[in-house]
Amino acid sequence: MIRFENVSVTYDGVPEPTVQGVDFEVPEGELVLLVGPSGVGKSTVLGAVSGLVPHFTGGTLRGRVTVAGRDTRTHKPRELADVVGTVGQDPLSHFVTDTVEDELAYGMESLGLAPDVMRRRVEETLDLLGLAALRERPIATLSGGQQQRVAIGSVLTPHPRVLVLDEPTSALDPAAAEEVLAVLQRLVHDLGTTVLMAEHRLERVIQYADQVALLPAPGAAPVLGTPAEIMAVSPVYPPVVDLGRLAQWSPLPLTVRDARRRAAPLRERLAQVEPRGTERYVTEPSTRPTADDAPTAPARWRLRRRPSPLPSPSPPPPQVAEARSLAVRRDRVQALRHIDLTVVPGETIALMGRNGAGKSTLLAALVGLVAPTSGSVRVGGAVPHRTAPREVVRRVGLVPQEPRDLLYADTVAAECVAADQDAGAAAGTCRALVRELLPGITDGTHPRDLSEGQRLALALAVVLTARPPLLLLDEPTRGLDYAAKARLVGVLRGLAAEGHAIVLATHDVELAAELAHRVVLLADGEVIADGPTADVVVASPSFAPQVTKILAPQKWLTAAQVREALR
Structure with a gap:
């Protein structure tokens, strides 16, 4: 469904390519997770799928990116809109209307869908993403996480064959993130939607991925493999993998459930040890002078640990x-x-x-x-x-x-x-x-x-x-x-x-x-x-x-x- 053929992107005024050697395929009906440290070019790879790179961002794209057989060099974003739905990191830049319901309908209006189809899909999306209570709210009055859900909903209503998502759960609370990811999994498994997603919060998404594409460093070619294979070598990994590496579990667990099944011996080793960091904290004046030491300047304080319980009485800070x-x-x-x-x-x-x-x-x-x-x-x-x-x-x-x-x-x-x-x-x-x-x-x-x-x-x-x-x-x-x-x-x-x-x-x-x-x-x-x-x-x-x-x-x-x- 998505094919990268030896793709590199160099932006104007930048001597080295932001990404290069990108050569892999995303099959239809799979969720591929794009991971790597900040600044390695994940957003650039995503933008090349939707046509925003280079038509909107400028720069030079070498190689070839095709989506459902359409070459993104010769098809501008509006010519890919019926196939590709995109949600960027900043939902505010995505909105074109004032209210939640209008925003969900806008993409379908642009594609000329029938009013009865639009109405049904808006209602379905409101329910899927828990937005029904917000349908008449002005978008400007929503929280950042609510805006993120509206942005995701607005690209779901046209039913695109490909979804390109950049940090889709970054502003969502844990429960809302699980709901959105469950919706994406349903689209992938039941409707054959293809999803290419970049996300830093791997603890939320790694278990949903069919494949993982790792961008290890700026300009480095991506490494493609199963989630377990990539997590074994990736410089970025979630806490469950960190704990698995520490305990030398093989294969590495990707979910809490898998880790709990192996954790009994580790829990026994830790049973007699008190976790550090659970002590009470108190503050006291620092003895170190600062440049702010003046009658009107705020006092400097330093933190020291004191085992629980605190002696009483203790003067409040x-x-x-x-x-x-x-x-x-x-x-x-x-x-x-x-x-x-x-x-x-x-x-x-x-x-x-x-x-x-x-x-x-x-x-x-x-x-x-x-x-x-x-x-x-x-x-x-x-x-x-x-x-x-x-x-x-x-x-x-x-x-x-x-x-x-x-x-x-x-x-x-x-x-x-x-x-x-x-x-x-x-x-x-x-x-x-x-x-x-x-x-x-x-x-x-x-x-x-x-x-x-x-x-x-x-x-x-x-x-x-x-x-x-x-x-x-x-x-x-x-x-x-x-x-x-x-x-x-x-x-x-x-x-x-x-x-x-x-x-x-x-x-x-x-x-x-x-x-x-x-x-x-x-x-x-x-x-x-x-x-x-x-x-x-x-x-x-x-x-x-x-x-x-x-x-x-x-x-x-x-x-x-x-x-x-x-x-």
Whole structure:
């Protein structure tokens, strides 16, 4: 159905091909997963299938890509629209109408389908993706995950023979991701739809793939094989494979079920060991002087571990942020209600919950982008929505879901210079952070030429330049591979150790397990759970990481914890 014949793509102004030596076939009715580190060209390979590369992106495509017998060099995207449905990393760039129902119908209208056919397919798709309650909602009022589901639905309604998906579950909560993947599996198995998909969250998708195409490095030829074969050699792999490699299981398990069947001996070895990382955390003033040591500057704090239980009495640490009886109404939607939340220095909190639960709205309230309908928010003693933006930036920084909202310069170097100036930081501060988060990115690179994950890392570096006492991140691992995520975790741990408070809204249960001291679960705008990470996620089938599911009832969260215990 899809055939790559010695394909290479070189973009204008770039000396080396972004991808080359791409030569493989995707048979009809199979799901092929495209994997590899960030920036190796996965989106370019996908774009070559839909015709966006090179007709829209520019550059030079050598070799040949055919889809259902049509050569993408001679067929523009609109001439492939009846065969190929495409969903990119950014759903906002996908939409052309204002409401959910109109968006689902738009593609069929473009193809001239009969009204009764359109009506039936819209209803089917609303039910398949759990969008029926949102059918009349303006797309602009939806959460990022809800928008992602609408984008996927809009390409399903025309019933294309080929689906090209770039990070389709990146903004979805675990339950919604399972629903979408179940729909894709049904399309593949029952209708013979061909799916080519790139995804970094392999723990969600690897078990659904018929074949895996690994792009090991920029410009390297892909390696094709079964999921088990590729996971044995891949530089990127999910926690279940990491644990399998650690325990030397052969063949490597790809699912929690397979791993649990082999895990009894490992559980016995770990039974007498307490997982590290479950201790209570407290903060105390750092003895190290900082440049901010001034009466009006926020105090630096460092994190130290103290075994549970805490001695009593213990003086409470100062608060970086506090919400009391917070309620926020946005248009017709009650986004938050009765929220009580306290954030202290050195603490990392993961906000979790299904799409539309209110996570992004809570972050927006903490940074002053939305005003409370009732209740109060204070950050560093100030009311953020009543404080001048220049003052707010010194107290709190937000990295939004869409990093392009923070990036406006023509090069990485210009972004860094502007960030240093805005933050009043020493020259080179932002560039040093970029080198740590994005090794190998040159000064002259345009932000739009970066992958989604690389743009997010650049936006994070811009925000971190001001070193705000409170850092807010909205889906910070969207588009990041496991190596990039590990670098991000290292940076955020260092900031927490220096006393920065971090609140991140995420659907990435593996990130929460790796990084968060506390998990706050939201549902319909209310807090339904708030406690230590191990306690909250172990009790939740939806939000438990893979290692926890495999080794339950023991409270292990990550393969790194297990590796340390076995030394």
